Amino acid sequence: xxxxxxxxxxxxxxxxxxxxxxxxxxxxxxxxxxxxxxxxxxxxxxxxxxxxxxxxxxxxxxxxxxxxxxxxxxxxxxxxxxxxxxxxxxxxxxxxxxxxxxxxxxxxxxxxxxxxxxxxxxxxxxxxxxxxxxxxxxxxxxxxxxxxxxxxxxxxxxxxxxxxxxxxxxxxxxxxxxxxxxxxxxxxxxxxxxxxxxxxxxxxxxxxxxxxxxxxxxxxxxxxxxxxxxxxxxxxxxxxxxxxxxxxxxxxxxxxxxxxxxxxxxxxxxxxxxxxxxxxxxxxxxxxxxxxxxxxxxxxxxxxxxxxxxxxxxxxxxxxxxxxxxxxxxxxxxxxxxxxxxxxxxxxxxxxxxxxxxxxxxxxxxxx
Amino acid sequence: xxxxxxxxxxxxxxxxxxxxxxxxxxxxxxxxxxxxxxxxxxxxxxxxxxxxxxxxxxxxxxxxxxxxxxxxxxxxxxxxxxxxxxxxxxxxxxxxxxxxxxxxxxxxxxxxxxxxx
Numbered sequence: 001x002x003x004x005x006x007x008x009x010x011x012x013x014x015x016x017x018x019x020x021x022x023x024x025x026x027x028x029x030x031x032x033x034x035x036x037x038x039x040x041x042x043x044x045x046x047x048x049x050x051x052x053x054x055x056x057x058x059x060x061x062x063x064x065x066x067x068x069x070x071x072x073x074x075x076x077x078x079x080x081x082x083x084x085x086x087x088x089x090x091x092x093x094x095x096x097x098x099x100x101x102x103x104x105x106x107x108x109x110x111x112x113x114x115x116x117x118x119x120x121x122x123x124x125x126x127x128x129x130x131x132x133x134x135x136x137x138x139x140x141x142x143x144x145x146x147x148x149x150x151x152x153x154x155x156x157x158x159x160x161x162x163x164x165x166x167x168x169x170x171x172x173x174x175x176x177x178x179x180x181x182x183x184x185x186x187x188x189x190x191x192x193x194x195x196x197x198x199x200x201x202x203x204x205x206x207x208x209x210x211x212x213x214x215x216x217x218x219x220x221x222x223x224x225x226x227x228x229x230x231x232x233x234x235x236x237x238x239x240x241x242x243x244x245x246x247x248x249x250x251x252x253x254x255x256x257x258x259x260x261x262x263x264x265x266x267x268x269x270x271x272x273x274x275x276x277x278x279x280x281x282x283x284x285x286x287x288x289x290x291x292x293x294x295x296x297x298x299x300x301x302x303x304x305x306x307x308x309x310x311x312x313x314x315x316x317x318x319x320x321x322x323x324x325x326x327x328x329x330x331x332x333x334x335x336x337x338x339x340x341x342x343x344x345x346x347x348x349x350x351x352x353x354x355x356x357x358x359x360x361x362x363x364x365x366x367x368x
Numbered sequence: 369x370x371x372x373x374x375x376x377x378x379x380x381x382x383x384x385x386x387x388x389x390x391x392x393x394x395x396x397x398x399x400x401x402x403x404x405x406x407x408x409x410x411x412x413x414x415x416x417x418x419x420x421x422x423x424x425x426x427x428x429x430x431x432x433x434x435x436x437x438x439x440x441x442x443x444x445x446x447x448x449x450x451x452x453x454x455x456x457x458x459x460x461x462x463x464x465x466x467x468x469x470x471x472x473x474x475x476x477x478x479x480x481x482x483x484x485x
Contacts, residue, residue, distance in 0.1 A: 311483070316412075
């Protein structure tokens with residue numbers, strides 16, 4: 001199997017924005033075994049067969065890896081490293097810097113605060129002090145805005161990410177946010193994860209921009225925040241696990257009395273509004289271990305246990321969330337739950353468990 | 369307020385507005401006309417991911433609040449529409465809702481989607 005970044009065979013050193021195409025990124029990676037540097041840019045990729053492949057991006061990154069630094073504390077070392085490195089990579093010292101703030105410091109301006117806030121939000125599980133430094137410098141004839149992002153955690157771990165934006169595409173705050181939070185933030189997270197003993201922190205951002213064509217309907221894919229993925233991150237920085245969050249929500253929406261009854265009895269009974277003439281009651285049972293969501297809704301009619309309906313979550317959610325979903329939907333829109341019940345998922349009683357039903361169903365008339 | 373039911377990803381400019389709104393939530397510093405926040409909880413792998421949205425004193429105040437607070441309403445509207453269009457039920461104050469109401473004072477809960485097993 002060939003090596004890949006996604007599998008952890010490479011370490012991300014820094015990221016350069018393409019000078020010709022905004023939103024296209026060249027990653028400079030280092031092979032964890034051989035320490036060789038590689039790049040996504042066409043110049044590096046086309047140098048096949050050469051023993052020592054390089055490009056201007058790998059040359060800059062090589063200097064980042066071994067600049068002279070004095071033995072100081074972590075932050076000062078980062079400051080010295082960034083400054084020394086920036087001095088070394090500037091090929092045209094006659095060019096005056098367009099903006100100058102090269103010492104990683106706490107964000108003090110709206111611009112740096114926005115960048116740091118974006119990174120902190122993107123990587124909510126990371127705790128500690130975020131600092132940032134910027135410098136405009138040329139590499140060859142191309143001017144870049146270099147941004148260094150650093151996190152020092154309370155536990156002594158630290159991570160640094162560097163991303164270079166092409167000046168030709170603009171250096172407005174809003175334009176820098178996705179790259180800083182996405183690329184530099186990813187690098188910070190990856191380093192801290194590795195120091196903590198975890199090899200990977202998930203997939204890095206997309207490094208090329210999907211060109212809008214007729215085939216894909218012209219839909220752009222670059223985006224840092226996706227509304228539909230708002231609930232996919234499990235670590236929200238609140239100290240809770242997904243199971244705990246879901247349990248809290250279940251208790252909040254059921255109320256103390258009903259939640260207490262659920263805890264005591266191990267089930268909730270929901271009288272049907274649509275089949276009142278049959279005195280239908282839906283029983284939602286709870287897994288005592290809370291590890292598995294129940295796949296069956298037990299159906300009672302006229303006091304008799306008559307069927308199991310197999311209703312499951314379509315996406316991965318904690319058990320308490322599934323229980324609450326079925327309960328609330330049966331209470332407020334019974335038809336929407338019954339819509340997923342077909343001939344193939346109606347089962348006889350006790351289809352998934354031999355545990356006998358001892359408690360009589362609780363029937364109360366409800367308005368449809 | 370514009371709504372974009374098919375647009376679930378944010379542009380860089382919208383990202384910045386979202387960051388600025390989250391900074392306001394963290395600091396508790398709101399415009400006149402915003403009395404605090406309420407929450408949209410979205411069921412998912414996170415359990416229930418909370419999304420803070422402004423609690424407005426009156427619809428007339430929509431014209432006077434900051435761009436990031438206005439965007440927070442737009443974001444909430446797009447969130448509700450996005451999940452509704454994907455068959456997710458939205459629950460608020462004891463009943464299902466089909467659209468986002470900025471004047472509503474209650475929390476919302478985006479339920480998980482169900483399927484036949």
